[in-house]
Amino acid sequence: ILNVEQSPQSLHVQEGDSTNFTCSFPSSNFYALHWYRWETAKSPEALFVMTLNGDEKKKGRISATLNTKEGYSYLYIKGSQPEDSATYLCAFYNNAGNMLTFGGGTRLMVKP
Amino acid sequence: DVKVTQSSRYLVKRTGEKVFLECVQDMDHENMFWYRQDPGLGLRLIYFSYDVKMKEKGDIPEGYSVSREKKERFSLILESASTNQTSMYLCASSLRGETDTQYFGPGTRLTVL
Numbered sequence: 557i558l559n560v561e562q563s564p565q566s567l568h569v570q571e572g573d574s575t576n577f578t579c580s581f582p583s584s585n586f587y588a589l590h591w592y593r594w595e596t597a598k599s600p601e602a603l604f605v606m607t608l609n610g611d612e613k614k615k616g617r618i619s620a621t622l623n624t625k626e627g628y629s630y631l632y633i634k635g636s637q638p639e640d641s642a643t644y645l646c647a648f649y650n651n652a653g654n655m656l657t658f659g660g661g662t663r664l665m666v667k668p
Numbered sequence: 669d670v671k672v673t674q675s676s677r678y679l680v681k682r683t684g685e686k687v688f689l690e691c692v693q694d695m696d697h698e699n700m701f702w703y704r705q706d707p708g709l710g711l712r713l714i715y716f717s718y719d720v721k722m723k724e725k726g727d728i729p730e731g732y733s734v735s736r737e738k739k740e741r742f743s744l745i746l747e748s749a750s751t752n753q754t755s756m757y758l759c760a761s762s763l764r765g766e767t768d769t770q771y772f773g774p775g776t777r778l779t780v781l
Contacts, residue, residue: 565708588767599672600711600758602769645710649766655726656770658703660710 579646691759
C-alpha cells in the first residue's frame, strides 16, 4: 500500500486568511496527482488533476502546485471564505498500479 | 452533469446479515469504484471495476465482494456483515484513465449492530 500523507490534519482560520496545506507522496513511478474537496453532507468533488512536474493549476481562489521529484503538492486558498470549509483530499496514481491512493485529508474550518 | 447515485443514504443492519449496496452512474463511464471512509484514514479502496464483469481488489477487499453485470451498475456485497464494517461507503466512477477525475456518489452510512 502506497503512503500518501496530508498535513495538517485540520486547520482553523479566520475569514480572509490565506492558507495552504501539503500532500506528500512517493516520488518514484509518479503518474498523476488528484485534489478533491469534500464538503459535509455532500459528495467529494474534483478540484485538479496534475501530471507534470512544476505544474500549477488554478480555480478561482484555489491553486495547486506539484513537485514530482521530491514528492509533494501544495494546495493554496487565497482569502478563505466560510464556504471553503471542507475536507481537502489528495490522491496519487503511480504508473506501477492502477488505482488512486488517497491521503487522510486536511479538514479546513473557516470562521466568519 | 455526471450523476452517481447510491441506493441508500443510511442503513442499519445486524451482524451476520447479507448487505447489498448499489451504485448507478449515468455517464457511460468505464471505471467504477467502492471506497470506505473512516475517521483519520481517508478513503480506502475496496474494489474497482474497469469493465462489465471485470473486478479488481483494492487495498481492503476482505469481507466484501462486488458485482458488475451492467456498465452503469456496480454493487458491493457484504456476505456476512460484522461490526467492523460500520463505515461510510462511497461509490465513484471515472471515464477511463488515470487522469480522469472520479465522480462520487453521496455515500451510504452503514451501521452494523
